[in-house]
Amino acid sequence: MKPAAFDYVRAESVAHAVDTLAGAGGDGKIIAGGQSLMPMMNFRLVKPSVLVDINAIAGLDRVERDDSRLRIGALVRHFMTARDPIIARHAPVVSEAMKHVAHLTVRNRGTFCGSVCHADPAAEMPMMTVLLDGRIHAVSSRGTRTIPVLDFFAGSLVTTLEPDELVAAIDLATIPEGMGYGFHEFARRHGDYALAAAAALMRREDGRVKDIRIAVMGVGEMPSRIAAAEDQLEGTELTDKAVGRAVAALRAAISPGSDLNASADYRRHLAGALAGRAIRDAWSRAKEAVPA
Amino acid sequence: MTTAKREISVIVNGLRHSVLVEPRMLLSDMLRQELGLTGTHVGCEHGVCGACTILLNGRSARSCLTLAVQADNAEIETVEGQGTIEDLGRAQRAFRDHHGLQCGFCTPGFIMTITDILRNHAPSSDDEIREALSGNICRCTGYEHIVDAVRELVREKEARP
Numbered sequence: 001m002k003p004a005a006f007d008y009v010r011a012e013s014v015a016h017a018v019d020t021l022a023g024a025g026g027d028g029k030i031i032a033g034g035q036s037l038m039p040m041m042n043f044r045l046v047k048p049s050v051l052v053d054i055n056a057i058a059g060l061d062r063v064e065r066d067d068s069r070l071r072i073g074a075l076v077r078h079f080m081t082a083r084d085p086i087i088a089r090h091a092p093v094v095s096e097a098m099k100h101v102a103h104l105t106v107r108n109r110g111t112f113c114g115s116v117c118h119a120d121p122a123a124e125m126p127m128m129t130v131l132l133d134g135r136i137h138a139v140s141s142r143g144t145r146t147i148p149v150l151d152f153f154a155g156s157l158v159t160t161l162e163p164d165e166l167v168a169a170i171d172l173a174t175i176p177e178g179m180g181y182g183f184h185e186f187a188r189r190h191g192d193y194a195l196a197a198a199a200a201l202m203r204r205e206d207g208r209v210k211d212i213r214i215a216v217m218g219v220g221e222m223p224s225r226i227a228a229a230e231d232q233l234e235g236t237e238l239t240d241k242a243v244g245r246a247v248a249a250l251r252a253a254i255s256p257g258s259d260l261n262a263s264a265d266y267r268r269h270l271a272g273a274l275a276g277r278a279i280r281d282a283w284s285r286a287k288e289a290v291p292a
Numbered sequence: 293m294t295t296a297k298r299e300i301s302v303i304v305n306g307l308r309h310s311v312l313v314e315p316r317m318l319l320s321d322m323l324r325q326e327l328g329l330t331g332t333h334v335g336c337e338h339g340v341c342g343a344c345t346i347l348l349n350g351r352s353a354r355s356c357l358t359l360a361v362q363a364d365n366a367e368i369e370t371v372e373g374q375g376t377i378e379d380l381g382r383a384q385r386a387f388r389d390h391h392g393l394q395c396g397f398c399t400p401g402f403i404m405t406i407t408d409i410l411r412n413h414a415p416s417s418d419d420e421i422r423e424a425l426s427g428n429i430c431r432c433t434g435y436e437h438i439v440d441a442v443r444e445l446v447r448e449k450e451a452r453p
Contacts (some may be wrong), residue, residue, distance in 0.1 A: 002337055008315035008361050029360075038357035039338035042318075053362060056335040069374040103427025104413070105345055105405060190426045207411050226398065 003041040007050045014139055017052050018166050022141040026163040031055075032074055035102070035110035036118040041251045052166075060168065065090055071171045074114075074240075078107035081125075090174040091132060093181035093199055097124040100183075103191040113167045119222065122193040124185070126288035127223035131190040131199050131215040132172035138165040153222040178289060179203050181212070182281025184274040188261060194218045195262045198250075200282040202233075203291045209233045214246070214279065219256035219271045227254045229275065242277045246279065247272040300364040304326050304329065305373030313360040320344040322360035323370060331371040331400050335429075342428030345401040346370050352408035371400035374407070382448070383407060386441035394432035406442055410449055418443065 011017035021028040026134065029048035031037055040046040054060065060075035063084045070091055072081070081087060082098040101124050102110060115125040116136065120179060128134075134149040138161060147160065148163045154160050161167065185197035196218040203210040212230050217223035227252035256267035297312045302396030304327060311326050320337075323329045323346070335343035337356045344355040347369035380388065383406045393399045405428050415421045422435070422443050430438060 001314065001321070002356075003316045003319060005314065005316050007295055010361075010364075023356060034357050034359075038354075038359075042356065049446050051359075055362065103342075104408065104424050105342065105354055106339065107425045108408075109353055109357070110350040136302065148373075190423055221393075 002044075003038075004044050004047040006048050008053065009050060010053045010056050013057060014054075014166065014168055017054050017057065018141045018164065020137055021166065023162075024048070024052075025084045028163065029054055030117075030166050032114045033077060033110040034114075035106050036114065036120070049171055052119045054166070056161065060076075063087060065174065068174050068176075069171045070174055071169050072112045073169050074111065074167055076112050078102060078110045078112070078115075079104075081112050082107065083176065089127075091172060093131065093175065093183055093201065094125075094128050094172070096181065096183040097128055097185075097199065099196075100185045100187065100191065100194065100197070106191075113170050116152075116170055117159060117161060117167055119153055119155075119157050119159050120193065121222050122197075122218040124194070124197065124217070126153065127199065127215055127217040129170060129172065130223045130225060131201065131213060132175075134170050134172050136161070136167055137169045137171070138162070140165045142166075152285060156178060156221045175201060176203075178287040180282040180284065180286030181275045182278035182285070183280070184277045186270055186274060196256070196267050196270040196274055198271060200275065200277045200278040202279075202282045202286055203289060204283070204286040207288070208235055208237055209242075209283070210235070210289075212279075212282075214250065214275060216250065216254060216271050219254045219267050226250050226253050226275075233279070238279070243276055243279055247276045250275050298361065300361055301361050302360075303367045305369055307402060311360065315359065315361050317360045318333070319346070319358040319363050319368075320355035320358055322363075322373075323355060323368075326330050326360075329370050333397055333400055334380065335397070335401075339366045339379070340429070341359070341361055341398070341401070342405065343398050343401040345404040345405060346359060351412065352405050356427075369404070369407070371403050374403055383410070383445060386445050387438070390437045390441040390444065392433065392438045392441040393430075398430045402438060406445065409442070410445055415442075421446065 027049040060073040062073045064071045088095045136147040183199045185194045187194045198216045202212040214229045215225045229246040232246040251272045256264045258264045306387045323332045333343040335341035339354045339357045383403045
């Protein structure tokens with residue numbers, strides 16, 4: 001057998017799941033899609049004493065919108081995110097990024113929230129959660145708390161989620177009307193983890209960039225916004241020179257690692273090139289604000 | 293709390309089975325070792341190669357990333373349900389006609405992924421076909437013949453009223 005021995009509980013409700021987790025003495029694990037957890041269990045990198053399966057819990061597979069936030073439940077699978085009309089309308093950058101997420105069979109099972117909990121530095125949904133000011137809704141037998149994304153990721157594959165907590169949903173900011181977006185990624189094989197990716201959001205006001213956001217992934221311990229690059233463009237006209245300055249600032253601000261897939265220098269170069277494309281896409285999709 | 297075996301009930305290719313499994317038994321191992329259905333191949337056993345692809349309740353899944361206990365009361369389809377040597381299934385026939393296999397190790401996974409593609413997706417261009425197949429690795433044919441087979445299957449499906 002590949003994984004180490006464990007007990008398995010099919011949870012009937014969120015309360016059942018968190019009570020079971022609480023009883024596991026810090027050694028339990030939630031399984032939803034299992035597309036990241038199961039490989040780690042097969043390698044025995046993760047050896048939970050109890051596996052709590054939340055797949056049968058009703059009501060966790062919904063995407064809902066409430067004013068300026070989207071709420072994505074714990075059982076919203078990648079194929080559902082990819083085709084969800086609410087996400088396509090109110091967070092099209094997520095739909096765009098979804099095109100790069102894994103392969104058909106993995107998308108059938110893997111979940112948005114599970115990917116964020118796994119916290120792979122080269123995964124798209126953690127990056128979207130950073131880009132769109134995500135908030136992670138954690139439930140335990142002790143109560144519930146909402147974790148801002150900046151307090152959630154703590155490193156590569158590390159989060160601040162407590163061992164007795166279940167992520168019931170994640171909410172994201174919606175992208176307001178008129179705001180442009182861009183997302184570009186490079187991977188060795190379509191659907192594989194990215195060598196690097198970049199996303200940008202911005203409005204246009206009086207022919208200038210407004211409310212710009214730039215995020216990157218695959219080039220650090222966790223996905224992050226790059227304020228130094230954003231500062232180069234906020235309030236400016238989007239000239240080639242301005243994009244060049246932002247790309248240079250971005251390359252200076254990141255410290256990617258080297259591995260068998262790509263050197264640090266190559267990743268730094270890629271991140272800049274991809275960010276340049278994402279910035280231009282966002283600019284061309286942004287609509288000039290009409291004065292009220 | 294127990295890691296002991298428990299009884300699960302699964303429908304595999306239309307037949308119901310009751311199986312005693314440890315919670316840690318992978319669905320791929322249950323199919324092969326408990327039910328003797330060795331058509332489902334195990335390659336990497338961590339979700340990369342696609343050789344173990346089966347259908348779980350009508351959608352493709354990696355059986356090496358699924359626990360047998362998770363399949364309790366589920367409906368599973370494997371390559372054995374696709375056809376026999378005397379009477380090949382549609383996808384199997386297209387593979388034979390287009391030389392879509394050499395050693396055949398990856399073929400069961402491809403056949404099951406393609407079954408999902410034909411049922412639940414509608415790739416039209418070769419790019420879309422390649423993307424839909426990108427989760428399955430073949431080390432012999434170089435994919436051209438596999439794409440040819442799928443293209444024919446997609447056209448066949450489109451032509452049907």
